[in-house]
Amino acid sequence: MLQIDLWKRVLIWGVVALGLLFAMPNGFYTRVEQHNDAVKAIEAGADTSENREAASVWPSYLPSGLVNLGLDLRGGAHLLAEVRTGDVYASRMEALWPDVRDVLRPERDTVGTIRLVPSEPWELRVRISEPSGIDRALELVRGLARPVVSLTGAGSTDLEVRAEDNVIIVTLSEAEMQATDERTMQQSLEIIRRRIDEVGTREPTIQRQGSDRILIQVPGLGSAQELKDIIGTTAQLTFQPVVGRAASADDPAGVGNEILPSLDDEGVFYILEQAPVVTGEELTNAQPSFDQNGRPAVSFTFDATGARKFGDYTAQNIGSPFAIVLDDEVISAPVIQSHIPGGSGIITGNFTVEESTQLAVLLRAGALPAGLDFLEERTIGPELGQDSIDAGKIATIVAFAAVLIFMFASYGLFGVFANIALVVNIVLLFAVLSMLGATLTLPGIAGIVLTVGMAVDANVLVFERIREELKTARGPARAIELGYEKALSAIVDANITTFITAVILYVMGSGPVRGFAVTLGIGILTSVFTALFLTRVLIVMWFERRRPKTLEV
Amino acid sequence: MRLRLVPQNTNWDFFSRPTLWLGISAVMIVLALVSFGVRGLNYGIDFKGGTTIRTESAQAVDVGAYRDAMVTLGLGDVVITEVFDPNFRDDQNVAMIRIEAQEGQESVTPEVIEQTRTALQGVSPDIKFVSVESVGPKVSGELIQTAAIAVVLAIGAVLIYIWLRFEWQFALGAVIALVHDVVLTIGVFSEVGIRFDLTTIAALLTIVGYSLNDTVVVFDRVRENLIKYKSKDLKEVLNISINETLSRTFMTSFTTLLALIALFVLGGDVIRGFVFAMIWGVIVGTYSSIFVASAILLRLGVKRDWTKPTDTTGNQFGNVDA
Numbered sequence: 113m114l115q116i117d118l119w120k121r122v123l124i125w126g127v128v129a130l131g132l133l134f135a136m137p138n139g140f141y142t143r144v145e146q147h148n149d150a151v152k153a154i155e156a157g158a159d160t161s162e163n164r165e166a167a168s169v170w171p172s173y174l175p176s177g178l179v180n181l182g183l184d185l186r187g188g189a190h191l192l193a194e195v196r197t198g199d200v201y202a203s204r205m206e207a208l209w210p211d212v213r214d215v216l217r218p219e220r221d222t223v224g225t226i227r228l229v230p231s232e233p234w235e236l237r238v239r240i241s242e243p244s245g246i247d248r249a250l251e252l253v254r255g256l257a258r259p260v261v262s263l264t265g266a267g268s269t270d271l272e273v274r275a276e277d278n279v280i281i282v283t284l285s286e287a288e289m290q291a292t293d294e295r296t297m298q299q300s301l302e303i304i305r306r307r308i309d310e311v312g313t314r315e316p317t318i319q320r321q322g323s324d325r326i327l328i329q330v331p332g333l334g335s336a337q338e339l340k341d342i343i344g345t346t347a348q349l350t351f352q353p354v355v356g357r358a359a360s361a362d363d364p365a366g367v368g369n370e371i372l373p374s375l376d377d378e379g380v381f382y383i384l385e386q387a388p389v390v391t392g393e394e395l396t397n398a399q400p401s402f403d404q405n406g407r408p409a410v411s412f413t414f415d416a417t418g419a420r421k422f423g424d425y426t427a428q429n430i431g432s433p434f435a436i437v438l439d440d441e442v443i444s445a446p447v448i449q450s451h452i453p454g455g456s457g458i459i460t461g462n463f464t465v466e467e468s469t470q471l472a473v474l475l476r477a478g479a480l481p482a483g484l485d486f487l488e489e490r491t492i493g494p495e496l497g498q499d500s501i502d503a504g505k506i507a508t509i510v511a512f513a514a515v516l517i518f519m520f521a522s523y524g525l526f527g528v529f530a531n532i533a534l535v536v537n538i539v540l541l542f543a544v545l546s547m548l549g550a551t552l553t554l555p556g557i558a559g560i561v562l563t564v565g566m567a568v569d570a571n572v573l574v575f576e577r578i579r580e581e582l583k584t585a586r587g588p589a590r591a592i593e594l595g596y597e598k599a600l601s602a603i604v605d606a607n608i609t610t611f612i613t614a615v616i617l618y619v620m621g622s623g624p625v626r627g628f629a630v631t632l633g634i635g636i637l638t639s640v641f642t643a644l645f646l647t648r649v650l651i652v653m654w655f656e657r658r659r660p661k662t663l664e665v
Numbered sequence: 666m667r668l669r670l671v672p673q674n675t676n677w678d679f680f681s682r683p684t685l686w687l688g689i690s691a692v693m694i695v696l697a698l699v700s701f702g703v704r705g706l707n708y709g710i711d712f713k714g715g716t717t718i719r720t721e722s723a724q725a726v727d728v729g730a731y732r733d734a735m736v737t738l739g740l741g742d743v744v745i746t747e748v749f750d751p752n753f754r755d756d757q758n759v760a761m762i763r764i765e766a767q768e769g770q771e772s773v774t775p776e777v778i779e780q781t782r783t784a785l786q787g788v789s790p791d792i793k794f795v796s797v798e799s800v801g802p803k804v805s806g807e808l809i810q811t812a813a814i815a816v817v818l819a820i821g822a823v824l825i826y827i828w829l830r831f832e833w834q835f836a837l838g839a840v841i842a843l844v845h846d847v848v849l850t851i852g853v854f855s856e857v858g859i860r861f862d863l864t865t866i867a868a869l870l871t872i873v874g875y876s877l878n879d880t881v882v883v884f885d886r887v888r889e890n891l892i893k894y895k896s897k898d899l900k901e902v903l904n905i906s907i908n909e910t911l912s913r914t915f916m917t918s919f920t921t922l923l924a925l926i927a928l929f930v931l932g933g934d935v936i937r938g939f940v941f942a943m944i945w946g947v948i949v950g951t952y953s954s955i956f957v958a959s960a961i962l963l964r965l966g967v968k969r970d971w972t973k974p975t976d977t978t979g980n981q982f983g984n985v986d987a
Contacts, residue, residue: 653803
């Protein structure tokens with residue numbers, strides 16, 4: 113008959129109690145947020161008395177997970193960037209040219225003179241003057257290829273070398289392109305993360321989307337433009353040999369060279385070798401400092417390979433100038449005074465203190481390996497977010513009240529049971545959202561309101577069934593039992609189908625839509641739990657105490 | 666005394682005029698398709714690319730003056746609409762400005778935003794841009810595709826689930842009802858000219874879920890009654906099932922509508938289109954589970970003896986005949 117095992121009752125009430133506990137922090141949102149920020153700051157090393165005080169506003173033994181507010185509620189900036197992964201192929205090919213030259217040079221007798229031929233950016237074309245030496249040249253250049261370091265590309269090498277008449281064409285192999293793309297994405301993600309962290313905003317979202325896209329969301333930031341400035345489209349630092357000066361950007365540069373403008377002096381252009389000696393990737397540290405004349409400067413240190421390359425180059429080229437290039441602009445082009453062996457140096461230029469600090473940050477965070485195209489940008493003002501929260505709150509409360517009253521009017525005491533379940537349902541929903549650290553968006557609030565409306569469905573199904581069974585069944589206990597039993601398949605089928613659409617929404621959707629799918633999906637789970645278990649426990653407990661002879665539902 | 670939305674025992678005949686109801690639905694679907702074909706949809710930037718700016722100022726919005734100020738910028742097609750909402754404060758005047766996607770650019774440049782700001786400040790000096798959203802044509806194209814795939818996937822998944830749980834006739838009935846609801850909703854968006862964006866797709870999928878919910882409850886009862894009333898014909902069984910679940914259908918639709926209407930009135934203008942779609946969907950979904958899904962099930966007919974093992978599969982015992 114109407115019985116529920118003790119352990120089941122304990123379990124059900126336990127879940128409800130846990131739900132209350134985990135949902136509670138959201139009731140004290142600003143206080144808990146203050147606490148969480150302070151705790152984070154203390155962990156990061158800022159163990160000040162202020163932070164300790166701020167941390168103590170919320171007891172540390174209580175859960176402190178909060179439902180994150182989405183950008184549309186909190187305000188902030190959103191960017192969807194596409195990484196130009198092809199850029200990396202070009203820089204790889206540029207860097208390869210000196211190696212190809214060096215490996216062919218000793219064999220001049222067989223291959224003749226070696227020339228770089230203009231080509232598409234993702235390939236390297238080298239012409240040799242002796243067509244008969246092409247086989248030897250191919251062999252030598254193929255010797256430069258390295259095995260690909262990746263799971264899928266195992267067994268293949270990174271370069272594809274072929275010949276067209278007396279021209280050697282080098283491209284990256286398919287496997288290497290994939291591996292390179294993967295590395296480019298990882299690097300870009302990491303660098304963007306570090307740059308945004310340097311600014312120190314709360315809970316930024318930096319996510320990879322698809323094969324070559326990155327989604328960046330930073331709450332509380334003034335505009336998407338600000339975010340773009342922080343990320344910096346491409347802060348590429350290189351050290352390149354200087355060939356000479358040019359009068360304008362349109363002067364002929366010669367194959368393998370490029371013309372770049374000076375950062376400070378208008379109208380000054382440098383002709384540089386395209387292949388850099390060292391790049392910012394080989395930098396391990398950069399700090400704002402001052403030169404011997406007390407002007408702001410940036411000091412830097414290379415890693416081992418960078419230090420060796422830089423050391424060798426400076427040793428061989430004393431007296432000639434080399435250029436420090438940032439984002440295709442020459443910061444300065446000093447003359448090498450002496451061999452610089454230790455791998456550290458200093459960049460001087462007409463910097464202010466702020467500029468040198470900014471530059472150091474950019475260098476330290478590392479250069480983005482490839483350029484970014486921004487496909488989507490959104491800026492939501494904090495006022496709009498607050499308005500939406502306020503409107504959402506009122507709407508939820510009114511919707512809630514309307515449904516509670518209506519349920520009581522329709523089902524009386526059983527309506528009260530359903531209402532208790534509905535309240536617990538919302539509590540559980542918030543508890544799960546907090547535990548998952550899920551993000552609440554405006555459509556997410558709509559999802560909650562919809563859940564409020566639909567959550568009663570399972571109870572309605574049961575109650576209507578009990579009403580029907582009362583007409584035929586023997587006694588109220590049996591009617592209640594049959595009501596639950598027979599309504600079960602309808603409840604399960606109805607909710608599974610809705611859940612399927614929530615899952616599809618989650619998988620296919622993005623941003624706010626995903627937020628809606630999360631609240632809808634969790635709402636379905638919690639409403640099934642409360643309808644099938646909680647109201648049942650309530651009804652059984654009431655029934656055991658009263659033992660009514662008749663039942664009015 | 667309990668509140669009841671429908672009388673305690675109903676015995677309405679829902680299939681006395683099957684052609685009429687299916688006819689009404691067919692006409693509405695044709696209207697929706699015609700409207701979609703002729704007027705198209707008022708796509709938001711999610712699907713069309715471009716930029717929307719939401720402005721706020723203390724002075725009343727003068728759409729004409731805004732337009733005049735922006736004409737000189739040469740940004741192509743600019744749409745300016747004033748936004749009204751009961752939640753706004755007295756000194757809160759909101760307008761939405763939509764700029765079409767600019768040639769050769771993925772997302773809006775900061776210069777364009779600044780130009781717009783300067784131009785509009787000439788009209789109303791305290792104007793604020795409370796939100797700026799820009800989507801490039803590349804992404805918007807993909808978004809449409811993903812959205813269409815999502816809707817198709819959802820319907821397909823549902824078809825399979827119901828097929829497994831019931832019979833193919835049920836699945837077909839439910840899915841035709843779903844397509845009916847989705848088409849009518851798109852039709853209303855086209856006719857009224859409400860902005861159709863990503864959140865609308867979310868609403869569409871929710872309608873799919875909701876309408877299904879309703880249909881499944883009715884079908885579940887049909888399945889039960891088919892076994893219970895073996896001698897009654899399908900039409901009668903369908904009528905009994907719908908009448909038995911009618912009270913529940915109305916209760917659930919009503920509570921859901923209560924909540925949605927609260928959100929529609931009080932939830933702010935940002936999600937009003939989204940909520941509108943859902944309200945419409947709940948109404949259409951309730952209608953379609955009775956007059957479309959069940960009507961189609963009636964036309965298709967069902968296999969009645971599904972509790973018994975079929976002859977072809979047999980069972981482990983021999984047949985004994987007296």
